[in-house]
Amino acid sequence: MLDVQGLKLSESEQKQLASPMVGGLILFRRNFSDMQQLKLLIKQIRDVTGQDFIIAVDHEGGRVQRFRNGFTHIPAMGKILPFCQGDLDLAVTYAKELGWLMAIELLELDIDISFAPVLDLDICSNVIGDRSFSSEPDVVVGLGAAFIDGMSEAGMACTGKHFPGHGSVVADSHIDIPVDERDQHAINSIDRSVFDQLIGDEKIDALMPAHVIYPAFCDKPAGFSPYWLQTILRGELAFNGVLFSDDLGMAGASVAGDFVARARAALMAGCDMVLVCNDPKGANEVLEYLINHRTLDGMSEAAIASQHRLRGMLRGAGNFDEATWSVRRLAAQELADKMNA
Numbered sequence: 159m160l161d162v163q164g165l166k167l168s169e170s171e172q173k174q175l176a177s178p179m180v181g182g183l184i185l186f187r188r189n190f191s192d193m194q195q196l197k198l199l200i201k202q203i204r205d206v207t208g209q210d211f212i213i214a215v216d217h218e219g220g221r222v223q224r225f226r227n228g229f230t231h232i233p234a235m236g237k238i239l240p241f242c243q244g245d246l247d248l249a250v251t252y253a254k255e256l257g258w259l260m261a262i263e264l265l266e267l268d269i270d271i272s273f274a275p276v277l278d279l280d281i282c283s284n285v286i287g288d289r290s291f292s293s294e295p296d297v298v299v300g301l302g303a304a305f306i307d308g309m310s311e312a313g314m315a316c317t318g319k320h321f322p323g324h325g326s327v328v329a330d331s332h333i334d335i336p337v338d339e340r341d342q343h344a345i346n347s348i349d350r351s352v353f354d355q356l357i358g359d360e361k362i363d364a365l366m367p368a369h370v371i372y373p374a375f376c377d378k379p380a381g382f383s384p385y386w387l388q389t390i391l392r393g394e395l396a397f398n399g400v401l402f403s404d405d406l407g408m409a410g411a412s413v414a415g416d417f418v419a420r421a422r423a424a425l426m427a428g429c430d431m432v433l434v435c436n437d438p439k440g441a442n443e444v445l446e447y448l449i450n451h452r453t454l455d456g457m458s459e460a461a462i463a464s465q466h467r468l469r470g471m472l473r474g475a476g477n478f479d480e481a482t483w484s485v486r487r488l489a490a491q492e493l494a495d496k497m498n499a
Contacts, residue, residue, distance in 0.1 A: 182212035217272035233497035236288030257308025259490035278325035320368035323349025364400035369410025387428030
């Protein structure tokens, strides 16, 4: 999965996206000026790639929402329970409606997935903070499941992040190499318990592992670790969804070497799709490596299935008649506005 630099595709980007080794594109704020421009960009992408191609964005709400003008400003997930004054049942209802609203606004523009929700705990990480639903595992499970249910009703697959948990380390993996020094019991019983529960409940379609090292288990960041991705996720937890790497351009990925080494390590560890963002040179190097050293026949079944399983196309929109859909959307937008106020 690659990114692009501007408001429309360059000729070189069109050539890149047409490669059979590119299965998706992630959009950023720099790719958006207004709604009409975004529609034209997405049409341009589809003209090059076809429909079996994943268009993604980080659109969690709060401070991580790439598109603003013309979209509802989804509140940060950490605002939901306080807004409900601790009423968890009410918060579950609201989380579901916000998940539905976020998804429906993207799907109607032919954007397949938002990399959401964040299932980390709000413990001590500055980069997570109010992106998390709560510091309490049970609350994150309840609100996370509700948000996912809303996404699903709209027709969007979810991507839980950042397995097995980024919220208990201070360092930001965008600019540092976080190391979680806690023992196995603490990590398993607190942070990882959220993912275990939601995987067991078959709520999660895809996962994004953390660029965090957990020395009590393995000397590699989770996204480069066969232990975390194969032994635990595919084995112990029997997770059969899609595994995305986090952005290989982040500092937390640098322990694996250059961009080609990072991509190779992530794929060999068990990731189905690797994200290479914000570094055109690195993206070119990875794409050239994949073209020369991997074949479509060698891709995992999960990687191939991901292009079909995660395509949105408003699968859930037919569940609502137009009048009900409009009423629900207006109510959800009013709810978001009240939380932001």
